[in-house]
Every structure is written in C-alpha cells, then in structure tokens.
Amino acid sequence: MNRALPLVILAMAILAFATMLLVVVPRAQIGSEPPAAGLRAYSPEELRGRAQYMSLGCVYCHSQQPRTPDQAPDGERGWGRPSVAADYAYDSPHLMGTMRTGPDLLNVGARLPSTAWHLTHLYRPRAIAPWSIMPSYPFLFEIKDHAAPGDTVVWLPREQRVAGKVVVARPEAMALVAYLLSLDRTYPAPASAIRDDGYSRVGGKP
Amino acid sequence: MLTIGLFLAISFLVSLAGLTALIWAVSTDQFSFGQKQARIIFIEGEEGHLDDPTAGSGSRDLERASIDRTTAWPVSLFLGAAVVWLVIGSFFGLIASLKLHLPDWLDENAVLTFGRMRTLHLTMVIYGWLSLGGIGTATWITPRIFHSPLRSPRFATWGAIIWNAGLIAGCVAIATGWTDGEEWLEIPWQIDGLLALGGGLAVVPVLRTAFGRSVDHIYVSGWYFLAALCWFPALFIIANIPGLFVGAEQATVNWWFAHNVLGLWLTPLGLGAAYYFIPKIIGKPVYSYSLSLIGFWALALFYSQVGIHHLIGGPVPTWVVTLSVVQSVMMVVPVLAVAINQHVVVASNLWAFRASLPLRFISLGAMMYTLASVEGSLEALRSINTVTHFTQFTIAHAHLGAYGFASFILFGSIYYMMPRITGRAWPWPGLITVHFWSVLAGFAVYFVALTIGGLLQGEAMLDAGRPFAQSVILLKPYLEARSIGGAVMTLGHILLAVNVAGILARSAADARKGETA
Numbered sequence: 001m002n003r004a005l006p007l008v009i010l011a012m013a014i015l016a017f018a019t020m021l022l023v024v025v026p027r028a029q030i031g032s033e034p035p036a037a038g039l040r041a042y043s044p045e046e047l048r049g050r051a052q053y054m055s056l057g058c059v060y061c062h063s064q065q066p067r068t069p070d071q072a073p074d075g076e077r078g079w080g081r082p083s084v085a086a087d088y089a090y091d092s093p094h095l096m097g098t099m100r101t102g103p104d105l106l107n108v109g110a111r112l113p114s115t116a117w118h119l120t121h122l123y124r125p126r127a128i129a130p131w132s133i134m135p136s137y138p139f140l141f142e143i144k145d146h147a148a149p150g151d152t153v154v155w156l157p158r159e160q161r162v163a164g165k166v167v168v169a170r171p172e173a174m175a176l177v178a179y180l181l182s183l184d185r186t187y188p189a190p191a192s193a194i195r196d197d198g199y200s201r202v203g204g205k206p
Numbered sequence: 207m208l209t210i211g212l213f214l215a216i217s218f219l220v221s222l223a224g225l226t227a228l229i230w231a232v233s234t235d236q237f238s239f240g241q242k243q244a245r246i247i248f249i250e251g252e253e254g255h256l257d258d259p260t261a262g263s264g265s266r267d268l269e270r271a272s273i274d275r276t277t278a279w280p281v282s283l284f285l286g287a288a289v290v291w292l293v294i295g296s297f298f299g300l301i302a303s304l305k306l307h308l309p310d311w312l313d314e315n316a317v318l319t320f321g322r323m324r325t326l327h328l329t330m331v332i333y334g335w336l337s338l339g340g341i342g343t344a345t346w347i348t349p350r351i352f353h354s355p356l357r358s359p360r361f362a363t364w365g366a367i368i369w370n371a372g373l374i375a376g377c378v379a380i381a382t383g384w385t386d387g388e389e390w391l392e393i394p395w396q397i398d399g400l401l402a403l404g405g406g407l408a409v410v411p412v413l414r415t416a417f418g419r420s421v422d423h424i425y426v427s428g429w430y431f432l433a434a435l436c437w438f439p440a441l442f443i444i445a446n447i448p449g450l451f452v453g454a455e456q457a458t459v460n461w462w463f464a465h466n467v468l469g470l471w472l473t474p475l476g477l478g479a480a481y482y483f484i485p486k487i488i489g490k491p492v493y494s495y496s497l498s499l500i501g502f503w504a505l506a507l508f509y510s511q512v513g514i515h516h517l518i519g520g521p522v523p524t525w526v527v528t529l530s531v532v533q534s535v536m537m538v539v540p541v542l543a544v545a546i547n548q549h550v551v552v553a554s555n556l557w558a559f560r561a562s563l564p565l566r567f568i569s570l571g572a573m574m575y576t577l578a579s580v581e582g583s584l585e586a587l588r589s590i591n592t593v594t595h596f597t598q599f600t601i602a603h604a605h606l607g608a609y610g611f612a613s614f615i616l617f618g619s620i621y622y623m624m625p626r627i628t629g630r631a632w633p634w635p636g637l638i639t640v641h642f643w644s645v646l647a648g649f650a651v652y653f654v655a656l657t658i659g660g661l662l663q664g665e666a667m668l669d670a671g672r673p674f675a676q677s678v679i680l681l682k683p684y685l686e687a688r689s690i691g692g693a694v695m696t697l698g699h700i701l702l703a704v705n706v707a708g709i710l711a712r713s714a715a716d717a718r719k720g721e722t723a
Contacts, residue, residue: 002423004416004432011433011506015440015470018510021217022462023444026526027455055383057321063596067519071592073670083521088453093387096457098516100596100667101306103674125309131675133309133682135320194454196519196527198588 030194035089038187042090042179049179052172053095056137063097064106064183071199080107080185084193087185102134109184118177119154119169127157140173217529221507221536228503243423244491247351247482255489258562259625260632269353276355277346278627280362280411284342285620286710287370291334292613293703296696299327303689307682317381325380325392332390332467333373333401336608338366339616340475341408344431346623347482348412351428352419358411365408372400388456390464391445398446402439409435426498430478433506437470454521461516468607469509473575476612477505477544479619480572484548487565487622488558493550501543508536515586518595534586541579548572563638567618570646574610581606593668598681598688599660602653609649609695617645617702624706628713632705641701648694651687659684 042050053059066074068082075081083106088094112118120127123141125134147153147166152174154167169177245253249267257264302324305311312318349356356362376393379385385392393401412435416428424432445463481498485491492498514522514530552559552569559566581603585594594600621638625631632638659681666677 004413004424004428007424007429008413008432008436012436012440014506015437015466015510017220018466019444019462021511021529022513022526023459026458026523027451029523030453030455030458054385054387056316056319057325057385059387059389060321060324065520071519072668076670077674085454085521085523087521088457090453092449092452092456094453094456094460095387096517096520098389098596098600101598101678129675131679133306133678133685135305135309136313137316137319138313139316194523195521196517197524198527198531199519199592 030085033086033089033190033192033194036084036086036185036187036190039087039089039185042182045175045178046182047179048172049175049177049182050095052140052176053179054093056176058105059095059097061097061099061101061134062103062105063100064104065096066104066106068195068197068199070201074104077103078107078111079104080110081189082195083185084189084195086190086193102132105180105183106185107183109181110186113181115152115177115181116155118180119152119173120156122173122176123154123167124156124160127160137173140170140176142168142170144168214525214529214532217511218532221533224507225500225504225539228500231499241491241495243425244485244495246421246423246425247486247491248489253489253491256558256561257487257489258564258622260563260621260635260638261561262631270350273349273353273355274346274626276359277349280356280359280366281342281346281623282627282710283363283366284338284345284408285623286706287366288335288339288342288616289620289699289703289706291330291338291373292699293696295327295330295335296692296699298323298330300689300692300696302327303685303692307685307689316383322381322383325385326377328390329373329377329380329392332472332608333376333393334370336472336475336612336616337405338369339620340472340479340612341365341405341435343479343616343619343623344435344475345408345412346627347427347479348431349415351421351425351482352415353421354415354419356411357414357418361407361410365404365406365410367404368400368407369404372397372404375400386446386448388460390467391460395446395448398442402443402446405439405442409439425482426492426495426502427478427482429502430474430481433502434471434474434478437466437474441466441470457517457520458514458522458526461513463513465513465516466510469505469512472608472612473505473509476571476575476615477501479615480548480568480575483568483615483619483622484565484572485551487562487568488551488555490551490555492547494547497543498547501540501547504536504540504543508533508540512537512582512586515591518586518588518591531586531588535583537579537583541576541583544572545576549576563642564618564622566642567621568615569618571611571614571616571618574606574614578603578607578611593664594660595664596667597660597664598656598684599664602656602660605649605656606653610653614645617641620702620706624709628709630709630712630716633708633712634705637701637705641698641705644694644698644701648691648696648698650691652691652695655684655687655691659688 065083066079069075122137124136125132143165147168151168302320305320345362375397379394380392384394386394416432441463445459451459511533512530514526515534518527584590663677663681666672
C-alpha cells in the first residue's frame with residue numbers, strides 16, 4: 001500500500017457503503033411508514049416543554065423505547081407496549097435515550113397523568129421517592145409570599161413547606177409537565193410495525 | 207422479510223469478499239512489502255536501542271530534527287489545548303459523577319444540573335482532549351514516517367484555533383441549554399460549521415505531506431491517519447445537517463455517527479500512534495507487518511457498520527440491528543491482527559516495558575483496546591445486551607475504550623513527543639510516575655465498580671418481581687466508588703498539565719534567551 005490516493009478513495013467508499021446500509025436504506029424503509037394512527041403532533045406548549053426536556057438533559061437518564069415482553073418486563077413495569085418506528089413520526093430530534101438511571105418515559109403521561117404529581121416531583125423528587133437520585137429543579141419554580149391569580153401552587157409535604165411562603169411553577173415547569181403528560185403511546189401499534197424483532201419467539205416455547 | 211435477508215446477505219458477502227481479497231493479496235505478496243518496510247520508522251543505527259526521551263535516551267538526527275521543527279508550533283498548540291480540555295473536562299465529569307449520588311448538591315442553577323455537566327464532560331473530552339490530541343499526534347508522526355517536512359503548517363495552526371473557538375462556543379451553548387439534543391451531537395449545528403472548518407483545515411497539511419513525501423512506502427500509521435482524517439469530516443458533516451431525518455430514522459443516524467466517532471476516528475488515531483511509538487521506543491519492528499494490512503482494512507469494513515447495536519430491542523428494522531450485531535462480532539478479526547502485532551513485540555521486550563514510562567502508557571492502552579473491543583463484541587450479542595443495555599455497564603465499557611485505550615495512548619504519546627518538540631527534558635520526571643500510577647489505580651476502581659454495578663442494575667431491571675427502585679438503590683455504592691476513582695484520575699491529569707505547562711514555559715524562556723543573545 002504505497003499510494004495515498006487509492007487508499008483514501010477506498011476508505012471513503014467503505015464509509016459510503018456503511019452509510020448506505022445504516023442510514024440511507026433504514027431512512028427509506030422507516031420514512032415510507034405513515035405516522036401511527038392515534039399519534040398526534042405536539043402542541044406548541046408541549047414543544048416548549050420538549051425543548052426544556054432537551055436542554056436539561058433528561059434523555060441522559062430516561063429512555064423512551066419500551067422493549068418487548070419477550071426480552072424484558074418493561075410492559076409489566078407500566079412503561080407501555082413495545083414501541084415501533086411510527087410512534088416517533090413527530091419526534092425531532094429523537095429522544096430515545098440509552099440509559100435507565102430512571103424509568104422509561106415513553107408512556108409516562110398515561111402512567112402518571114397528574115400535573116400536581118409531576119410538579120412536586122420536579123421540585124423535590126425525594127419528597128415523593130426518598131430513594132430517588134433525580135436532580136431537583138428549583139429553578140423551574142418561584143417562591144412567593146402569596147400565589148397570584150393564575151399561579152399553579154406546588155403541593156409539598158407539611159415538613160418541607162416554608163412558613164408563610166408558597167412554591168409556584170414557572171411557565172417552564174408547566175410546559176415541561178405538558179410535554180410529559182403528552183407522552184402516551186397506548187393506542188394499538190400499527191399492523192405493519194417496524195421494530196427490532198430479534199427477540200420474538202415465533203411458535204417456539206418461551 | 208426480503209429486505210432483512212437481502213441486506214444482511216449483501217453486506218456479509220461484501221465484507222467476506224473484501225477480506226478474502228486481502229488475504230489473497232497478502233499471501234501472494236501483491237503488496238510486496240514486509241518487515242523491510244516496517245523498519246522505515248528507524249534511521250541508520252537506531253534499531254535495537256531504546257528510544258525514550260523521558261529517560262534521556264534515543265538518537266538525535268539532523269534530518270529528523272529539521273522535520274520536527276516544521277511541526278513543533280502547530281503540534282504544541284494542539285497538544286496544549288488538548289491537555290487544557292482534559293483537565294476542565296475531568297472536573298465536569300467528576301461533578302456529574304458526584305451529582306448521581308448527591309442529587310441535591312449544586313441544584314440552584316440550570317447551568318449546574320446533571321444533564322448539562324455530563325454533556326459538557328463528554329463534549330470536552332471527546333472533541334477537545336481526544337480529537338485535538340489525536341490530530342496533534344497524527345500531525346507530528348506523519349512527516350516523520352514520510353521523511354519529509356510538514357507542508358502548509360499554517361493550515362494546522364488555523365485549524366487548531368478555529369476548532370477551539372467552535373468548541374468553546376459549543377460548550378457555552380450547552381451550558382446555557384442550547385443543544386441539538388442528540389447524544390454526541392449536542393453542539394448546535396450553527397456552531398458545528400466552525401469545527402468542520404477547523405477539522406478540514408487541519409487535514410490539509412497531513413494530506414499534502416502524504417502526497418509530497420520523499421519515501422515510496424506509506425507506513426501503517428499513515429494508513430490509519432489518512433483514513434481517519436478523511437472519515438471524520440464526512441461523518442461530522444452528514445450527521446449534523448439539520449432537518450434531514452426525523453424520529454426513528456434519526457436514531458440510526460445518531461448511532462451510526464456516535465459509534466463511528468470511536469471506530470473511524472478515535473480508534474485509528476490511537477492505533478496509528480501505537481503502531482508508530484511501540485516499535486519506535488523499543489527499537490524493534492512490529493511482529494508481522496503484513497498482518498497489519500488485514501487489521502486496517504477489516505477495521506474499516508466492520509467497524510463502520512456496528513453503530514446500530516446501540517438500538518438493540520428498539521424501534522428500528524430488525525435487519526439493521528442484526529447487521530450491526532454481526533459486524534460487531536466480526537471486529538474480532540482486526541482486533542486480533544492488531545493485538546498480535548503490537549503485544550508480541552512488547553511481550554518479547556519486557557525490559558523496555560519496565561524501562562520506559564511512555565511505552566508503558568501506550569502498550570497498556572493497546573492492551574485495553576484489545577479488552578474493550580472483545581468486551582464490545584460480546585456486549586453486542588443480543589443475550590448479553592439485554593442485561594447491559596441502559597445500565598452503567600455501558601459507561602464502564604465506553605471509558606475502557608475512550609480512556610483505557612485512547613487516553614492512555616495519548617498520555618504516552620505526549621510524554622514522548624513534548625521533549626522532542628521543545629528540545630527540553632520534562633521538568634518533573636517524578637510526576638510522570640505518579641501520573642501513571644494514579645490514573646491506573648483510579649481507572650481500575652472506576653471500571654470495576656461500574657462494570658459490577660451495571661450488571662447488578664441490569665439484572666434487577668430484568669426481574670419483574672423487583673421494583674424499579676431496587677435497581678437505583680443497589681447502584682449507589684458503585685456510583686460512590688466511581689467518584690473516588692474519577693477523582694484519582696483527575697489528580698493524574700493535573701500532574702500531566704503541570705508538566706506540560708512547565709516544559710512549554712521553559713522552552714519559551716529558551717526562545718527568549720536566544721533572541722536577546
């Protein structure tokens with residue numbers, strides 16, 4: 001191998017081949033699927049919340065991709081049915097994640113549908129789950145003497161309240177919760193679903 | 207179902223055909239090179255002698271000294287910036303690690319939240335420390351193996367400046383919450399142009415030197431460097447074009463890119479450096495030069511297709527996941543080729559391993575490349591991935607590659623290169639030893655803790671009878687151990703920075719004295 005040009009050309013051709021297989025063909029296959037029936041686009045408020053989710057880096061601890069019962073008990077934990085490509089048609093960027101330091105969130109809106117629960121949990125996760133290692137997000141909230149009309153007051157256990165003060169959700173917190181509540185893919189999966197079926201046990205013993 | 211079989215078959219056959227062609231080419235001597243070309247890195251009388259600037263040994267040769275002069279300024283810039291990014295990046299990593307077991311610490315401001323600390327750590331160590339250090343090392347070695355001065359060094363200098371400017375802007379963006387939102391691709395695309403431009407400029411001198419070289423043969427390190435420096439700009443630009451992909455498609459692009467940063471960027475930069483420094487320091491050529499050809503092309507073929515193993519069990523087509531699993535296992539081929547070449551020459555010269563600290567860093571790094579790759583091949587198997595996916599095991603594995611392999615090789619390379627660049631000895635050679643033992647011990651704690659913790663975490667999550675909380679609670683002591691390991695590693699990095707600052711300051715003082723004299 002004594003010539004630089006053929007080396008560079010061949011190296012780039014190999015990369016182009018890999019790109020065709022890993023990027024171009026999957027894009028054609030996934031792109032030909034319509035969005036899942038039952039999936040709706042995010043509202044502007046939910047998109048603002050999604051931007052908060054990205055900017056605070058929630059994706060580094062929470063996945064959004066439940067696995068099949070053949071592989072893992074994600075469904076039994078209440079995380080939802082196995083997700084398919086068409087469930088993400090409105091997700092840009094995708095937020096599938098690669099860590100489960102915390103639970104999967106693709107269906108958290110269906111599993112935990114209470115705004116009040118999420119506000120308390122974001123303000124002080126350990127008020128709800130003492131074992132939790134989730135960061136608290138006090139900067140999404142404001143401590144006031146009195147709630148103004150239209151303010152959403154955050155519920156806290158008695159021993160964690162400050163006398164004469166109330167904790168009020170800022171618009172960022174309300175948007176983030178709106179996004180979390182929108183995470184609901186409990187409608188049935190489309191028949192032509194695309195997902196990794198590498199674990200399915202077709203006709204065999206479990 | 208047609209697509210699955212078809213694409214798997216096509217890809218597998220092409221890979222196999224390529225490999226067969228290579229074996230044929232090597233066995234029939236098509237490339238007509240062997241151990242003679244492996245000796246191209248030596249000059250007359252050098253072979254058989256230890257070459258270690260930290261121990262004051264090695265010959266100084268006029269031709270090579272004049273080559274080194276052409277690279278001195280840009281390479282100092284690359285390496286100096288890399289070390290600064292390493293130290294800052296380590297602190298962010300340490301803060302992120304502490305936050306996982308002290309979640310109420312530093313929570314008053316969004317800038318300090320875990321999600322941003324962790325991302326700043328990754329961005330700084332990958333695009334600052336390892337990328338700049340790797341480009342610097344490639345820029346320094348390439349003219350040496352081509353026996354030719356570096357062409358257009360100004361391009362490299364400007365490349366380093368623009369890349370650093372882009373990276374600073376990118377880090378400020380991430381800290382303030384402006385992100386593209388995908389792992390490894392967080393720097394906003396509006397800023398990515400600076401990194402692409404800086405990287406593009408930095409490639410020019412290496413390519414021009416390759417095309418204008420004065421020796422016929424391209425030494426193996428040169429293959430890795432040339433390919434990597436062409437691969438990375440292509441990867442980086444394609445992955446960052448906004449609006450091209452949505453949803454599940456984007457996930458495949460994301461992991462095609464992210465794994466190729468390791469496979470087609472950091473790995474060839476690290477292996478290229480190891481292929482130069484290991485035989486150079488020992489004074490003996492690699493074990494089987496022809497074998498290195500298989501190692502290189504098999505790496506290109508297989509490593510470029512492994513990325514989708516990050517989406518095993520996910521919402522992407524089965525065939526593309528299976529393809530990546532298969533190619534991950536095929537990676538055993540290039541890994542063994544490299545292992546035989548590099549480890550055998552060290553194992554048969556253990557005296558050098560004891561005598562030379564740079565060699566110890568680089569050779570241990572090469573061993574951890576073998577370990578990381580074999581672990582990665584196993585981890586890509588569906589049965590094992592079910593346990594390790596989504597857990598801290600993956601973090602341990604990523605650090606075995608990016609730290610144990612790539613960073614260790616870069617440590618050793620810096621200790622070898624800086625005295626040659628500056629013409630001065632290391633001001634505090636004792637600190638090198640302390641650096642070596644602290645990063646080795648710190649990393650051992652780090653790796654073992656997260657590997658065990660990750661396996662237990664994965665096992666707990668797979669057991670429907672145990673609440674999710676258990677997987678969090680059982681992890682805590684392992685996260686604490688990781689913080690301790692990480693703190694000791696950071697200490698080692700500070701010692702490296704002190705020594706680099708010292709040697710640069712002394713050489714700058716020399717230069718001033720030279721001017722006034």
